[in-house]
Amino acid sequence: MTFDKLKIGQTVGIIGGGQLGKMMAQSAQKMGFRVVVLDPDETCPCRYVAHEFIHAAYDDMPALERLGEMSDVITYEFENIAAEQLQALVSTYNVPQSYQAIQLLQDRLTEKQTLANAGTKVVPFVQVTSEADLDEAVQTLGFPLMLKTRFGGYDGKGQIRLTSESQLDEARELIANQECVAEKFLDLAKEVSLTVTIGNDGQIVYFPLQENEHRNQVLFKTVVPARANHEEDARQEVDKITRAVHFVGTFTVEFFIDQQNELYVNEIAPRPHNSGHYSIEACDYSQFDTHILAVTGHRLPQQIELLKPAIMMNLLGKDLDLLENELFEHPEWHVHLYGKVSRKPERKMGHLTILTDDIATTEQQMVAKFEGRDECK
Numbered sequence: 033m034t035f036d037k038l039k040i041g042q043t044v045g046i047i048g049g050g051q052l053g054k055m056m057a058q059s060a061q062k063m064g065f066r067v068v069v070l071d072p073d074e075t076c077p078c079r080y081v082a083h084e085f086i087h088a089a090y091d092d093m094p095a096l097e098r099l100g101e102m103s104d105v106i107t108y109e110f111e112n113i114a115a116e117q118l119q120a121l122v123s124t125y126n127v128p129q130s131y132q133a134i135q136l137l138q139d140r141l142t143e144k145q146t147l148a149n150a151g152t153k154v155v156p157f158v159q160v161t162s163e164a165d166l167d168e169a170v171q172t173l174g175f176p177l178m179l180k181t182r183f184g185g186y187d188g189k190g191q192i193r194l195t196s197e198s199q200l201d202e203a204r205e206l207i208a209n210q211e212c213v214a215e216k217f218l219d220l221a222k223e224v225s226l227t228v229t230i231g232n233d234g235q236i237v238y239f240p241l242q243e244n245e246h247r248n249q250v251l252f253k254t255v256v257p258a259r260a261n262h263e264e265d266a267r268q269e270v271d272k273i274t275r276a277v278h279f280v281g282t283f284t285v286e287f288f289i290d291q292q293n294e295l296y297v298n299e300i301a302p303r304p305h306n307s308g309h310y311s312i313e314a315c316d317y318s319q320f321d322t323h324i325l326a327v328t329g330h331r332l333p334q335q336i337e338l339l340k341p342a343i344m345m346n347l348l349g350k351d352l353d354l355l356e357n358e359l360f361e362h363p364e365w366h367v368h369l370y371g372k373v374s375r376k377p378e379r380k381m382g383h384l385t386i387l388t389d390d391i392a393t394t395e396q397q398m399v400a401k402f403e404g405r406d407e408c409k
């Protein structure tokens with residue numbers, strides 16, 4: 033089925049109304065499109081920046097069809113929607129991203145197999161469904177290793193780092209409930225990510241390489257451009273992936289760099305990504321703008337320009353508690369609050385981006401501030 037480019041006033045339907053859906057909606061509206069969002073949470077961040085809201089579970093097929101009827105194109109903000117439901121929508125409605133990428137990538141096992149088959153370098157892994165598999169993983173990979181559930185994990189959820197035999201009981205408990213993948217634990221020198229957008233016509237544009245620091249497996253900060261000489265290698269790895277998997281729109285590939293300076297593909301997020309948020313202020317197009325251009329069938333810019341080096345800090349609930357009173361005392365902080373009703377210490381409530389020609393100093397100051405250190409109060 034072929035669909036025309038979206039015209040002004042036509043409607044983008046978004047499955048998922050979290051912060052990613054909200055920022056997608058804001059880009060779509062800037063370009064003159066209407067937005068309808070589907071989410072199970074009546075107070076989700078996207079609700080109040082959408083023209084219409086469908087209150088339903090992600091796998092509620094009649095509600096998804098209603099979204100299809102109301103929309104001229106359907107996109108999604110996260111990969112844990114049911115691929116089957118998405119597949120059912122593809123035959124009737126305009127879903128340029130289709131369902132294959134979601135299907136392959138929402139399962140860590142098929143994701144890693146796809147990456148390996150595409151010829152990218154991945155961390156050695158084995159499938160773990162039984163206690164015997166677990167023993168074998170320990171034999172072949174050694175300690176420390178990461179045990180990750182195949183489905184549903186994000187921000188480090190559904191993962192255990194196993195350092196010794198004493199943790200095997202915990203690991204057995206996890207595999208009794210869910211199928212897993214075990215992966216060698218790398219001594220990381222750095223984490224980087226590359227956000228790209230693929231147009232409806234196959235054109236690919238790359239954002240600059242992003243350098244990420246995670247704390248407790250959740251993104252803490254992103255620095256752009258990354259202080260690593262892997263940009264070209266990362267683009268080549270991304271190109272291998274795009275030859276193997278059909279993508280339209282924005283997606284991000286996360287990489288590890290180990291102590292030997294080797295680059296490994298960690299995982300793919302087939303949607304806009306937290307490490308690309310800086311692009312809203314620091315680039316001439318944001319990752320949300322290019323996503324909307326791609327899924328609505330419009331041309332992408334030839335290349336993305338980084339206007340200034342930038343640092344993006346995530347604002348978790350505990351960071352907001354610490355910094356709430358001074359958030360708007362710093363005009364150089366571009367503050368984004370997602371509008372989530374309930375604040376929890378580890379929940380992503382917002383982020384802030386600072387453009388700076390002196391990344392090292394700004395980074396030092398911001399880290400000290402987020403750590404609540406006195407010299408920065």
Ligand code: ADP
Pocket residue numbers: 155178185186187188189215216217218219220223246249250286298299
């Ligand atoms: P999620 O889907 O939760 O983002 P990831 O696989 O990206 O899952 O893991 C989250 C973070 O945990 C990574 O960004 C990294 O900091 C750490 N991590 C995960 N796997 C490994 C590994 N094999 N070696 C070292 N660190 C890892």
Ligand code: MG
Pocket residue numbers: 187286299
């Ligand atoms: Mg990750």
